[in-house]
Amino acid sequence: MQEIFGLIKEKAEKLFADGSVNRVLGWKKGETEYDRIPSVFESAEELEEFVYDGFCAANLSKYLIRESREDGKIAVLLKPCDSYSFNQLVKEHRIKRDNIYAIGIDCDGKLDIDKIKAAGVKAIQSIEENGSEVIVHTLYGDKKFNRQDVLLERCLCCKGKDHVSGDEFILAQNRVDTTVKDRFEDVRKLEAMTPDERFEFWRSELSKCIRCNACRNVCPACNCIKCVFDNEDSGVAAKANVDTFEENMFHIIRAFHVAGRCTDCGECSRVCPQHIPLHLLNRKFIKDIDELYGEFKAGADTETKGPLTDYRTGDAEPSLISDRGGSN
Amino acid sequence: MPVKTTENGEFKPLIVAFCCNWCSYAGADLAGTSRLSYPADVKIIRVPCSCRVNPLFILRAFQRGADGVIICGCHPGDCHYTTGNYYARRRMTLLFSMLDYLGIERKRTRVEWVSAAEGVRFSEVMNDFAKHITELGENKKLEDLRCKKSLD
Ligand code: SF4
Ligand code: SF4
Ligand code: FES
Numbered sequence: 001m002q003e004i005f006g007l008i009k010e011k012a013e014k015l016f017a018d019g020s021v022n023r024v025l026g027w028k029k030g031e032t033e034y035d036r037i038p039s040v041f042e043s044a045e046e047l048e049e050f051v052y053d054g055f056c057a058a059n060l061s062k063y064l065i066r067e068s069r070e071d072g073k074i075a076v077l078l079k080p081c082d083s084y085s086f087n088q089l090v091k092e093h094r095i096k097r098d099n100i101y102a103i104g105i106d107c108d109g110k111l112d113i114d115k116i117k118a119a120g121v122k123a124i125q126s127i128e129e130n131g132s133e134v135i136v137h138t139l140y141g142d143k144k145f146n147r148q149d150v151l152l153e154r155c156l157c158c159k160g161k162d163h164v165s166g167d168e169f170i171l172a173q174n175r176v177d178t179t180v181k182d183r184f185e186d187v188r189k190l191e192a193m194t195p196d197e198r199f200e201f202w203r204s205e206l207s208k209c210i211r212c213n214a215c216r217n218v219c220p221a222c223n224c225i226k227c228v229f230d231n232e233d234s235g236v237a238a239k240a241n242v243d244t245f246e247e248n249m250f251h252i253i254r255a256f257h258v259a260g261r262c263t264d265c266g267e268c269s270r271v272c273p274q275h276i277p278l279h280l281l282n283r284k285f286i287k288d289i290d291e292l293y294g295e296f297k298a299g300a301d302t303e304t305k306g307p308l309t310d311y312r313t314g315d316a317e318p319s320l321i322s323d324r325g326g327s328n
Numbered sequence: 329m330p331v332k333t334t335e336n337g338e339f340k341p342l343i344v345a346f347c348c349n350w351c352s353y354a355g356a357d358l359a360g361t362s363r364l365s366y367p368a369d370v371k372i373i374r375v376p377c378s379c380r381v382n383p384l385f386i387l388r389a390f391q392r393g394a395d396g397v398i399i400c401g402c403h404p405g406d407c408h409y410t411t412g413n414y415y416a417r418r419r420m421t422l423l424f425s426m427l428d429y430l431g432i433e434r435k436r437t438r439v440e441w442v443s444a445a446e447g448v449r450f451s452e453v454m455n456d457f458a459k460h461i462t463e464l465g466e467n468k469k470l471e472d473l474r475c476k477k478s479l480d
Contacts, residue, residue, distance in 0.1 A: 315418060
């Protein structure tokens, strides 16, 4: 991606020089070697801090809700998966398309630092990406990884490396396909369990939740100005000490509120400090929608009606669920 | 906590029924004026249309001690607002499927279409639903201990 990084930076400098934009939305280095923070650059000089590498996983489209309302045009960098969220936000009239110059950039999969750390890597000095290899330099020597083995889960189920929106594209010469897994595979496994097993599975996952709200805050589909979970009178604004209901409720409602709009961008699972597999909830809705109402990809375009704002007179009845049989 | 046992100690479920104003609520009325019986533990909440029922309402009902939640609306095609129940139908199907996915009993929730003329059907539906919920027993998987305490 080094080659691409240069091209993107050049492009951004040019956009500043000819005055076509007054801001660029990209990533800059954070505190650690693998921390990349979404950032607004306001001049060519500020671009010195700009980075684009395997850790720039953050989806920038949500920031446009605020940024596109400011004066002047802003350029935004969109990975292929981000371009779906971007479309979805345009469709929902949440961002001002006219104030944005969208640059689609190539992606060869983003790295999962937890997978690297799980291999026993400590005291990271720097991380080098070299084609299909990732070399981690640490105080105790180097450790080499096969890039595919340390990718984020979402990149293994990538929707494809083609953008669905953008004004211009900067693509690598050798484009890599990282998709190796069917994204519904794990949902099917859960569906095959008994209700009690599923209940236990979700209890053990959801009870880890600390209600930091990171999953909600990062989600481009979660974009209400006033969220139900911020209503202090509701008694759901924070994690309850000794209760399972609140956990179930938060997760059911979070996932439900983005049903039909979630682009499966994978940000929620990526940011969860407790490693709760939130994508398994989102993908359940996606799978059900596909099966019941016809295949639907949120964000694939900016016009099609979402499955929950649409209907057919011959839709399945809700009794379909209880008729699935079984003891309860 | 509402009394959940009969005098001889049998479990009596608490059921919340969201009924649309234009059909099912009138259906319940008709059941009443026709002297048809349905369990007294069915608590009816009147909503303007079945599509007014937010998934949060259903979870809230369970939180506050319901053992079963049923949503009743006009028959598809007969909604007072033309299409409300079509949207409700999709939402509820997806919500019920999600509850099942979380391992919560699939028979605790139900949607039925009951018109204003179907007093008999209203009482039948409620009796049948109450029967199923009685068999399932108390809602444990979606209970809220905090509410239990304050209601007791
Ligand atoms: S990010 Fe994880 S821990 Fe935080 S609220 Fe979401 S699920 Fe809970
Ligand atoms: S729910 Fe998760 S995967 Fe879906 S759009 Fe939001 S952050 Fe992305
Ligand atoms: S008014 Fe009865 S379902 Fe809409």
